[in-house]
Amino acid sequence: MAWTGLLVGLVFGIILQRGRVCFNSAFRDVLLFKDNYLWKLGFLAVGLQMITVLFVAQMGWIRIAPPTLNLFGNIVGAYVFGLGMVLAGGCASGVTYRSGEGMTTAMIAAVFYGIGAMAMRGGVFSPIRTWASQFNVSVDANSSVYLDKVGPTLATVLNINPWIPAVILAAVLLWYTLGTKTTERKTKFNWKVAAVSLAILSPIAWITSEAAGRNYGFGITGGWVSIFDSYISNQPLRWDGFEIIGIILGALIASLLAKEFKLRMPKNPKTYLVVMIGGTMMGAGASLAGGCNIGHFLAGLPTLAISSIIASVFLILGNWTMAYILYRK
């Protein structure tokens, strides 16, 4: 069933490309350009998924797996990831879909991202991860919508029905995203359409991924690791590995149809060195944090996991720090 990741990835890639969904831009534009267009896209998608993902779990089609809490990993890993994505010129999903659009810097960043994640999982950086694993916190679930053992969520901490915080936070995010002023941008694929599309695709990702034995929704980091596992050591490609291939193909097809595909290359070769460093920091950071901007922000926040809330804050702070250093003037 791992091949279903390819179909989900294809649609995901088309949405990312058409919607220009890059979280590096989303976080940074708010700070640097006072532009909240993509920022709102992200938070609307998160708010809607709080309902759509919980709904399919309530129906018994999936059991939600909020990521394990690890204060060290969630804070340090996410912050390093946030710094790295500015250098790489895109977040995890951003460099993945832009590879499909023909951006050569994104291709290099994505490859170094995958290698960085593998180095943190089982290579030169792995002592850090092994040391940090002593801070892992899992709790017994307080609802059948969750797996038996989960990372703590707002619902488990307060010991309340997961629907209560989900509905409240979804309402707040809907009010914020739809009820306050949004920066204008002339786009063919409106931010609201993109957010709704993501919120519909997300539970489908959970369902098909669980059917393939992977208990999670959208993800990027594990997918790149799976591609290298498969390429280098002949392991079968996992659901998220198929998903990555799907994203690249989806973005390729969408950009070709829109006449936006082009092999793009910066004039200064130094840019390649910078994206290699950025990609490595992203991969190592995401692996330490237990997720990237997709695993923790887009897919993790809707589970109300404490780990994802903390990681999201720090990946935004990392992004702001590096964006401020490089681009404030």
Next chain:
Amino acid sequence: MAKYEVTKSVDVRGEVCPVPDVETKRALKKMKAGEILEVWIDYAMSKERIPEAVKGMGHEVLEIEEVGNSEWKIYIKVK
């Protein structure tokens, strides 16, 4: 023949995000009222974001001209 009396031109094709936006802002800061900046881009997202940012700064976007496969020139009049 050039369409406009371009005072300054920035070629940011192939640059990573948000270099095109930032270089546009940097160039505009150094220019005087009435001058025209030409920004040469090849990334569709920049085509959507730069004009809005420039208008927000109070300048006028004269034209977004398609000059090739996924390539555009944005002409901005400094106010």
